[in-house]
Amino acid sequence: MRFCAFLICIFVSYSAQASVSWHSITPEIQFLQQQNKLRFYDSNQVLIEGKECALMFDASGNFAEVEKLAEQLKKRLKTPLCYLVASHYHDDHLLGLAVLQAEFPEAKLIVHQQVATEFSAMQQALTDKLDGYEKSIELSYQRLANQPEDQQAIWRDKLELAKKRLFRWRELTLNPPAISITESTQLNLGNYPVVITPYQAHTKGDLTLSADQGRVLLGGDIVDSLPYPGHGTFTRWITALQDIQKNTALTTILPGHGKSLTPAELALPLRFLKTIQEMTNSSPDKSVSELIPLFPSNLKQQYQLDEVGERAFSMFLEAGLKQSKLSK
Known part of the structure; x- marks a missing residue:
């Protein structure tokens, strides 16, 4: 293992390289897209600003980047940041919102009812993540002596920066949600309505947000x-994607990972999920390792466009086959 490999990702190089690119979807909607090499490992975010309130949808799992984002928001927002929305409970969407809660204490956190019910587990996840950072720093210090002498001072400075960041982040608290969503709910950001809708699809507690009179979907x-x-939850997920695809008003889809999509481009993830479900249904006695080589090569090729895609596809396919078999 390379020295500080994990630490580099968390504290140093990741922070330097992970800056998102801002895309103006409409005058009110800004899409903060992660760089391509991180498209499967950290989340996009979306900022919406009406005439009276702003809303942030998701936050990066890289706290250093979220701190930078908070400073940008303080400079560019013309209205208060009223709402923080977590699309689901995964670390790279929810935990970074603790940084924004600290910087914008009046902002109300919005989550799916299922996430609200299990929120103590989310708070523990924040503690666990910071504990992992601390262990990484300790391990990196132990390996410092094995580095070339001319590199040791450089890495020692980086580790000191990591310690300072960790000390600051230990003060963070993931404050409980102010609003939990059980049905489609409209918010008005000031002459700018948005609709938040709950699903059980990617997880048991997903939220989407419709904006621009239904033309844009987060x-x-x-x-x-x-x-x-x-x-x-495969069946519900497939149904949700099919329903989204049928929405004739919809023109732009902003995903949690990767570039923006059109409704027609949902055909690819639909085919991925349907294929996994069909494989496990038709061959219930086959193990995951036996099913993996049977996945259609023409569909696999659409994902394995680079090294990052190859790694993610292999992991996601295996995880999907396991989950589909478990749900039988």
């Missing part, structure tokens, strides 16, 4: 081009 990981199905 879909979270439900609509990812390569969906992670390790916690998914």
Whole structure:
């Protein structure tokens, strides 16, 4: 293992390289897209600003990046940040919102009812993540002596920066949600209504947000081009995607990971999920390792466009087959 490999991702190089690109979808909607090499490992975010309130949908799992985002928001927002929406409970969507809660204490956290019910587990996840950072720093210090002498001072400075960040982040608290969603709910950001809708698809507690009079959908990981199905409910997920695809008003889909999509492009994740479900239904006695080589090569090739895609596809396929078999 390379020295500080995990630590680099969390504290140093990841922070330097992970800056999102801002895309103006409409005057009110800004899509903060992660760089391509991180498209499966950290989340996009979406900022919506009406005439009276702003709303942030999801937050990066990289706390250093969220701190930078908070500073940007303080400079560019013309209205208060009223709402923080978590599309689901996964770390790279929810935990970074603790940073924004600290910087914008009046902002109300909105989650699915299922996430609200299990919120103590989310708070524990924040503690666990910071504990992992601390262990990484300790391990990196132990390996410091094995580095070339001319590199030791550089890495020692980086580790000191990591310690300072961790000390600051230990003060974070993931404050409980102010609003839990059980049915489609409209919010008005000031002459700008949005609708938040609950699903059980990618997880048991997903939220999407419809904006721009239904023309733009913030879909979270439900609509990812390569969906992670390790916690998914396949039948409901497939139905949700089909219903979204039928929405004739919809023109732009902003996913939790990757580039923006059109409704027609949901055909690819639909085929991925349907194929996994069909494989486990038709061959219930085959193990996951036996099913993996049977996955259609023409569909596999659409995902394995680079090294990042190859790694993610293999992980996601295995996780999906396991989850589909478990749900039988």
